[in-house]
Amino acid sequence: MNIILLGPPGSGKGTQAKLIEERCGIPQISTGDMLRKAVENKTELGIKAKNYMDSGALVPDELVIMITEERLKAEDCRDGFILDGFPRTVTQAEALDEVLNKMNKKIDNALNIEVKEDDIIRRMSGRRICKGCGASYHIIFNPPNEENICDLCGGELYQRDDDKEETVRNRLKVYKDQTEPLINYYREKSVLRSIDGGRKIEEINQLIEEILT
Ligand code: AP5
Numbered sequence: 001m002n003i004i005l006l007g008p009p010g011s012g013k014g015t016q017a018k019l020i021e022e023r024c025g026i027p028q029i030s031t032g033d034m035l036r037k038a039v040e041n042k043t044e045l046g047i048k049a050k051n052y053m054d055s056g057a058l059v060p061d062e063l064v065i066m067i068t069e070e071r072l073k074a075e076d077c078r079d080g081f082i083l084d085g086f087p088r089t090v091t092q093a094e095a096l097d098e099v100l101n102k103m104n105k106k107i108d109n110a111l112n113i114e115v116k117e118d119d120i121i122r123r124m125s126g127r128r129i130c131k132g133c134g135a136s137y138h139i140i141f142n143p144p145n146e147e148n149i150c151d152l153c154g155g156e157l158y159q160r161d162d163d164k165e166e167t168v169r170n171r172l173k174v175y176k177d178q179t180e181p182l183i184n185y186y187r188e189k190s191v192l193r194s195i196d197g198g199r200k201i202e203e204i205n206q207l208i209e210e211i212l213t
Helices: 013-024 031-040 044-055 061-072 090-102 117-125 165-179 181-188 201-212
Strands: 002-006 028-030 081-084 109-114 127-130 136-138 192-196
Touching (some): 002 013, 013 028, 013 136, 013 201, 031 061, 044 061, 044 165, 061 090, 090 181, 109 201, 117 165, 181 192
Parallel strands (some): 002 109
């Protein structure tokens, strides 16, 4: 099963991707996580990506297409994958189609998680991320069992630099201009399913399970 998670920043893509990964045994592929690792390790990719990410802009298409194509070839993607945060432009979506075509694969479901802007700002300001596995928590809506410690891997939790309100507003604008057109792109391919992301995490997960089974 090959899945794309669409939706604005903070809509819950990462949270739901982790739950699908656990249930279906297919890997989450988060370009955001891959890029943050590259920035942390100061790799050539990380150095190129850092300024774009800090301002809430998109990293150039050719860079994210390259790392995603590489990742999709890995053995653990053989039975499926969950793309979280990719594609984000029509150019990326077209490149993904080409890559999958060559591999005799296709997207089965593009799940579009819809959330209101006010909720997004509230979610981002309380978000905490695991340094180890990238799992996403919220200090009120989804707290870890032990403060600042990841339930999944025991890693330390931190607040992302791009979760400041001003940067979040820019990310939302970038989303509207560059990523929202993908909703129509996948609707035209008859794989789009929209989900009310304003509900509780478990309820959204239930809706997704119903779509995937
Ligand atoms: P990326 O890391 O992909 O960020 P994003 O898409 O902006 O999405 P987020 O990770 O912010 O949110 P999410 O939807 O995963 O929500 P989450 O589950 O964490 O990208 C970061 C940057 O990298 C980009 O700005 C860009 O620069 C670059 N980049 C990445 N991919 C790229 C690409 N393809 N092309 C170019 N550049 C790229 O949830 C948010 C919070 O809400 C959490 O605290 C969570 O606990 C809470 N929450 C979740 N669900 C609920 C709920 N139902 N109710 C209440 N709270 C909830």
